[in-house]
Amino acid sequence: MFVQTAIETEDLHHNPALENATDAARYAPAAGGKLIVLTAPLTESIDHAGYFIQMALASLPQWLEFVLDKKYPKWREVEHNEDGSARYMPAGVRVLEKSLLREYVADEVVACFPDDLDKFIGPNTRVVAVSTHNPLGVTFAAGVYTSIFGSSKEPLNSIYSRAMFDKIKSSPYRKNFQVVVGGSGGWQITQTNTFEELGIDCVAEGRSESADTLALFRKAIAGEALPREISLAHPTSRDAILFPDKRTTFGVVEMTTGCGRRCQFCVPDLNPQIDMPKARIMDAVRANVRQGNKVISLATEDMFIWGQVHTDTPFFFPNREALVDLYTEIVNTPGVEHHLLSHCTIAPFVVDPGLIRQLSEVLLPKSPIHLPLLSTHPQKKALVPLIGLETGSVRMARQIMPSKGVPFSIDEWPSLVLEGLRVANQNNWFPMMTLMVGNPDETDQDVRETLDLVYEMERRGLFAFLVPSIFTPLHDTRMEHQRGVTHTRQLSPLQWQLMMKCWKHNLRPGQYSWWGPLAWRAGSLFMWLYRLRKLNGPNFTWPLMMFAGVAPERILQGLGKIHVGKPLVSKSRRELIASLRPNYLKHLRADNGDLPESSGYSAEGLPSQRQKHFVAGAGSLKVLP
Ligand code: B12
Ligand code: SF4
Secondary structure, three states, X not given: OOOOOXXXXXXXXXXXXXXXXXXXXXXXXXXXXXXXXXXXOHHHHOOOOOHHHHHHHOOOEHHHHHHHHHHOOOOOOOOEOOOOOEOOEOHHHHHHHHHHOOOOOHHHEEEOOHHHHHHHOOOOOOEEEEEOOOOOOXXXXXXXXXXXXXXXXXXXXXXXXHHHHHHHHOOXXXXXXXXXXXXXXXXXXXXXXXXXXXXXXXXXXXOOOOHHHHHHHHHHHOOOOOOOXXXXXXXXXXXXXXXXXXXXXXXXXXXXXXXXXXXXXXXXHHOOOEEOOHHHHHHHHHXXXXXXXXXXXXXXXXXXXXXXXXXXXXXXXXXXXXXXXHHHHHHOOOOOOEXXXXXXXXXXXXXXXHHHHHHXXXXXXXXXXXXXXXXXXXXXXXXXXXXXEEOOOHHHHHHHOOOOOOOOOHHHHHHHHHHHHHHHHHOOEXXXXXXXXXXXXXXXXXXXXXXXXXXXXXXXXXOOEEEEEEOOOOOOOOOOOOOOOOOHHHOOHHHHHHHHHHHHHHOHHHOOOOHHHHHHHHHHHHHHHHHHHHHHOHHHHHHHHHHHOOOOHHHHHHOOOOOOOOOOOOOOHHHHHHOOOHHHHHHOOHHHOOOOHHXXXXXXXOHHHHHEEEEOOOOEEEEOO
């Protein structure tokens, strides 16, 4: 269907902006451009070198771009289809594209990289829709590192996003189209009120499947004024979720929405808890592979709820058979060479270590991540899911994430983390765990307790990449109006120590040579002398000295400069299970052991478990009578 637009194309030829336009802009796209042009920042679209490069782009300031250039000289090289459109795009763009194709013909909609916008924006263009994850870098674990490293507070991702918006804003056809921004980072525009500066007409919050989205685009195409902000409804059923049949960045395919653990600071948890049908996940996997993707990653807040949403069993008791079946089929799909994990939670590692063991067997061979000093896998492969640790303080955990550890009580949080990590490490899972520093109401004692947990991990030889970030109140969350630390200069000595201790801990798997850590530490001392001491203030000094290893930590503690975590006594898995509500015991797998003797459950499992079958291939779970 070609849509008749309210603004006539002739207007454009009188556009004074064209008189001063660059050559590229003066030569309008041959067919007058596309009606709807979709794009995303380059730094969010690249499908290169795995997740970590994008996470670095979200965290490093511009002056450190040379580090990435050196390590990944080709990171900016993207692949195109024959017509110049993008061969891959973030999953958000692809779902929006699929949604629009319900109403518009393929020739009216294009998804392209920012550098190619001039090829597609023309006199016929009525909407430029941008999908973004983190356009201004004001989210957690992003702004913080750029402010530690100084000069510009903006991470690279923000620099590239701004360049994209400038390009759209300066298009000679700008008067004829409206700019709509959506995706999980749209709120950053609203919160910083950068509509004018970035040339944005409307920020749309929510899902593109919704009828509201189609109505919004109709309005934009008709040239009607758009609201500054609009909410788009989230589908409430799995069948209403759309799956792209085009290639996505990193082969991202949605696995679940929502979570259910109700952490106060969490955005995705506000969405309905939905697990996607297996058949549709597999279609999207195969579509990615057909179009040249060798990597697949299932996007989720907690992979362990899949297969257990709205069943008779609470979602926090993972459905082992369903999960193993799904992942087995994905990694065995011809063409899938690698698989990357996204997010999960720690409690399932304690609930069902057998599941972790089985998943390791399936997933490790296809993991692109190698950790030679940590992994016991013959090829030194490792699995690195993202898990929220957030705090080691039970007081703080009760306040901000009371259900994070269900079925266990949040009072057991430190034990749960230590025990979960033990199971994870044993199976070659070395998670990336996020910590929140500077929560509203956080006391020195809370930070000390988090340090105690980090030191205890070290004492037990456990490993996770620890990624501390400064508390960021995200829009619409239950903590939206709370304020914590907003600047690195406001961090207390203990909060700085926690940040630097985490990074010191993270150096462990990188210690391939005697000189590596030495060079890193000498470099950090140099940076401190050169610029960081002025930038981050006096509270940063001793934590940095600790990080650089100028003296043993015990000595720094003796001088009263740092807190060396005290040993923790934690509960074993058996003890944790003994602390569960009796009615939860029936959901535990007896083959993991550790069930209370008084429960009378045998190693064959419980009657209820033996009756539960996963109907493979049907994409649904059935409890047979
Ligand atoms: C996979 C993933 C990643 C991957 C890949 C990202 C990529 N470029 O493809 C990696 C690991 C690289 C990554 C990195 C980061 N991520 Co991330 N990531 C995710 C995850 C798990 C899935 C994203 C996804 O593809 N979802 C599926 C698609 C379909 O959903 P969607 O993008 O939201 O799109 C829907 C709607 O938003 C809407 N929509 C999207 N675009 C548009 C556009 C318009 C115009 C309209 C109308 C609608 C619309 O329609 C779509 C569906 O209908 C989400 C959590 C989640 N479940 O969403 C976190 C999440 C988006 N990430 C988050 C964060 C913080 C980051 C990092 C900053 C972390 C860090 N410090 O390194 C970086 C930033 C990277 C960067 N380049 O700047 C946060 C975002 C918080 C925020 N902005 O408020 C989330 C929500 C995780 C969380 N629990 O908080 N991430
Ligand atoms: S466990 Fe993670 S995804 Fe779930 S509510 Fe908490 S922060 Fe959100």
